Amino acid sequence: MNARIRKWQEKLGFGILIAATVFVILVLVVILYDIFSKGSGILSWEFITSKPRKGMTEGGIWPAIVGTFWVSLVTVVFAVPTGLFAAIYLNEYAAQNRLVRVIRIAIRNLSGVPSIVYGLFGFTLFIMILKIGLSVLAGGLTLGLLTLPWTITASEEALKTVPMSYREGALALGATKWQTIRTNVLPYAVPGMLTGTILGLARAAGETAPILFTGAAFFWPLLPSFPKVLTTQFMALPYHLFIMATQHHAIVKVRPIAYGTAAVLIGLILIMNAAAVYIRYRFRKKYKRL
Amino acid sequence: MILNTVQSAETGRVGRIRAWRRFKEKAIEAFFLANGLFAVVVLIAIFSMLFTEGWPALKRVPLGEWFLSAEWDPTSPVRESYGILALIVSTLMVSVGALILAVPLGIACAAYIADVAPPKVREIVKPVIEILAGIPSVVVGFFGLVVLGPLLAKVFHTGNGLNGVNGSILLAIMALPTIMSVSEDAIVSVPQELKNASLALGATRWQTLMRVTIPAALSGIVASVMLGMGRAIGETMTVLMACGNAPAMPHSFLDPVRTMTATIAIELGETVQGSTHFHSLFVIAFFLFLMTFAVNLVSDIILQRVRRRMGGA
Numbered sequence: 001m002n003a004r005i006r007k008w009q010e011k012l013g014f015g016i017l018i019a020a021t022v023f024v025i026l027v028l029v030v031i032l033y034d035i036f037s038k039g040s041g042i043l044s045w046e047f048i049t050s051k052p053r054k055g056m057t058e059g060g061i062w063p064a065i066v067g068t069f070w071v072s073l074v075t076v077v078f079a080v081p082t083g084l085f086a087a088i089y090l091n092e093y094a095a096q097n098r099l100v101r102v103i104r105i106a107i108r109n110l111s112g113v114p115s116i117v118y119g120l121f122g123f124t125l126f127i128m129i130l131k132i133g134l135s136v137l138a139g140g141l142t143l144g145l146l147t148l149p150w151t152i153t154a155s156e157e158a159l160k161t162v163p164m165s166y167r168e169g170a171l172a173l174g175a176t177k178w179q180t181i182r183t184n185v186l187p188y189a190v191p192g193m194l195t196g197t198i199l200g201l202a203r204a205a206g207e208t209a210p211i212l213f214t215g216a217a218f219f220w221p222l223l224p225s226f227p228k229v230l231t232t233q234f235m236a237l238p239y240h241l242f243i244m245a246t247q248h249h250a251i252v253k254v255r256p257i258a259y260g261t262a263a264v265l266i267g268l269i270l271i272m273n274a275a276a277v278y279i280r281y282r283f284r285k286k287y288k289r290l
Numbered sequence: 291m292i293l294n295t296v297q298s299a300e301t302g303r304v305g306r307i308r309a310w311r312r313f314k315e316k317a318i319e320a321f322f323l324a325n326g327l328f329a330v331v332v333l334i335a336i337f338s339m340l341f342t343e344g345w346p347a348l349k350r351v352p353l354g355e356w357f358l359s360a361e362w363d364p365t366s367p368v369r370e371s372y373g374i375l376a377l378i379v380s381t382l383m384v385s386v387g388a389l390i391l392a393v394p395l396g397i398a399c400a401a402y403i404a405d406v407a408p409p410k411v412r413e414i415v416k417p418v419i420e421i422l423a424g425i426p427s428v429v430v431g432f433f434g435l436v437v438l439g440p441l442l443a444k445v446f447h448t449g450n451g452l453n454g455v456n457g458s459i460l461l462a463i464m465a466l467p468t469i470m471s472v473s474e475d476a477i478v479s480v481p482q483e484l485k486n487a488s489l490a491l492g493a494t495r496w497q498t499l500m501r502v503t504i505p506a507a508l509s510g511i512v513a514s515v516m517l518g519m520g521r522a523i524g525e526t527m528t529v530l531m532a533c534g535n536a537p538a539m540p541h542s543f544l545d546p547v548r549t550m551t552a553t554i555a556i557e558l559g560e561t562v563q564g565s566t567h568f569h570s571l572f573v574i575a576f577f578l579f580l581m582t583f584a585v586n587l588v589s590d591i592i593l594q595r596v597r598r599r600m601g602g603a
Contacts, residue, residue: 010496014406020398021407021415024470027463028422031433085325093319094326105590106330112517112586113336113579114524115427116551120558120575121336124343128563145332152329176311178318206426209526209551213558238428238527245432246531255436262429273424277417 032266039263042256048264051221056244057254061261063221067136067234068205068268070223071215074140074230075147075204080197082144083151090152091159092181111149115209118146123213137230139215143204150203154196158189191283195276202272206265208238218243237265340576347372347569356573360539362553364567372570374577376539380454380547381578383540384529385522387458388465393515395462396469397504400511403470404477405499423467427527434460434532446544452534454543460528465518472517476510476596477503510596516589520582526551550578 046060053059086103094100122142126132162185170180208216217233224232244258245251348356351372359373399419403412434456443451480503488498504511534546535556548556554571561568 006494010494013496017398017402017406020395021402024395024399024466025418034437082325082328085322086329089322089326093322103326103330106333108590109583109586110329110333112520112582114551114582116526116554117575117579121339124339176315178315202424208428209555212555238426241432242428245435262432266429269424
């Protein structure tokens with residue numbers, strides 16, 4: 001092959017790769033544009049802060065936002081400490097033995113378990129066996145189990161970024177392992193863990209299948225205050241979108257509300273993602289200075 | 291004599307403190323280990339829950355019916371039937387359809403980001419594409435329902451456009467981020483010396499990419515495809531909203547299909563707890579779990595092997 005043909009071939013090949021990348025970005029843009037352009041018509045302060053009215057054909061989505069907030073809070077309170085502690089073991093204590101390999105295989109496989117299976121598991125464990133009832137608690141814990149593999153992985157990544165010399169310095173001064181982790185590892189891993197936590201939260205907030213059978217309600221406009229809120233059913237943004245899109249008796253009429261719900265949900269998730277990226281960025285800059 | 295007692299009291303106290311400290315350290319380590327083991331416990335619990343809850347239905351309905359019959363009609367007043375063949379075929383159909391779309395796109399994107407794009411472009415493109423991974427499946431399903439469905443109906447002149455094609459396209463969107471990021475990792479981790487050797491022999495960057503880098507990263511890419519497949523098989527909300535949900539054997543991609551995940555989501559709320567129908571949904575979930583487990587395990591084994599090889603090189 002002569003050089004000109006090869007040059008031409010390279011240009012064509014790279015062109016195809018660029019086209020594929022542009023296409024994927026275009027898909028993203030089309031989805032976001034469709035949701036936001038058609039959702040923005042209904043978006044208003046009132047839509048966000050008022051309850052659904054008239055058989056959910058009018059009014060806002062405030063209870064769904066509050067419900068999503070509470071259920072996500074339960075998710076975080078359960079999954080973040082558990083994930084962090086597991087990550088501390090894996091990154092700071094674990095030797096390369098069979099037990100650790102089994103734990104790692106379990107974590108990777110948990111992250112591949114379909115969300116609907118988590119829903120069934122949560123239903124069986126929390127509703128049928130433990131009988132805590134359809135509730136924020138049951139939904140949040142189910143989502144917590146789902147996010148566990150992500151929080152473990154994110155925490156471990158954060159711990160890995162702490163330089164080995166920090167640990168060696170403390171150990172050389174006679175600190176015990178736990179003292180070392182507490183004073184010289186965890187403080188530096190916090191931003192990374194925060195990033196991972198927010199990303200996990202964003203994913204949990206958008207999940208629908210796990211809360212289908214564990215507490216999400218069609219219409220539940222009044223949520224009591226803490227701690228009573230933990231034991232009631234709840235509305236949630238993703239489930240509300242699902243209902244408005246497929247189950248409502250006047251589907252065409254409520255389409256704007258469905259679009260508005262989708263826009264708020266995506267907006268929330270984008271904000272959380274942006275926050276996570278920002279924290280990661282700040283953190284990296286700080287480390288460069290050190 | 292006096293000096294001696296003082297000394298031994300001293301070592302006694304120090305010894306006690308040391309012992310206490312050792313005990314504390316051990317206890318803390320055990321606590322963290324317990325949290326690590328929790329993941330194993332959950333995985334085993336999920337598996338055994340699906341099996342024990344599915345067992346009553348597995349016992350009542352002959353094994354042949356599950357897999358050989360395509361008729362899923364557990365609420366029939368005449369004769370209940372529990373054939374999940376159509377559901378399995380539907381699941382595999384939309385998943386394979388998704389891969390046909392997502393694999394070339396995902397690998398091309400990964401190759402571009404990892405090997406071709408200038409660093410500045412990469413810094414922008416990568417996070418933008420990561421946003422795709424953050425879009426909830428229910429929103430993607432909604433998009434399929436209200437935008438893609440009508441569009442497909444117009445193009446193919448069929449019904450409402452809620453069918454296998456719609457599901458495949460949506461699942462491709464869901465699987466893309468996984469395929470892309472894992473493939474990208476694989477392509478990035480190909481040793482620079484390999485590429486340099488190829489370039490030094492006069493190959494163009496394109497030839498190097500196609501004949502050296504991608505073949506070297508192939509096992510990682512295969513693993514990414516498997517992971518994407520796992521995601522597609524397990525997706526619930528998108529297929530529930532955009533596939534039409536007819537529980538019959540699909541004959542083409544333009545037929546409405548109903549996957550295993552959608553069946554569970556639709557029917558669990560409608561069954562009587564404890565009935566054979568109720569337990570049969572756990573049987574579906576059990577086989578679904580086995581399918582995703584197998585796919586994930588294979589990709590995991592491949593990735594571990596790649597890591598060891600790349601680490602050793």
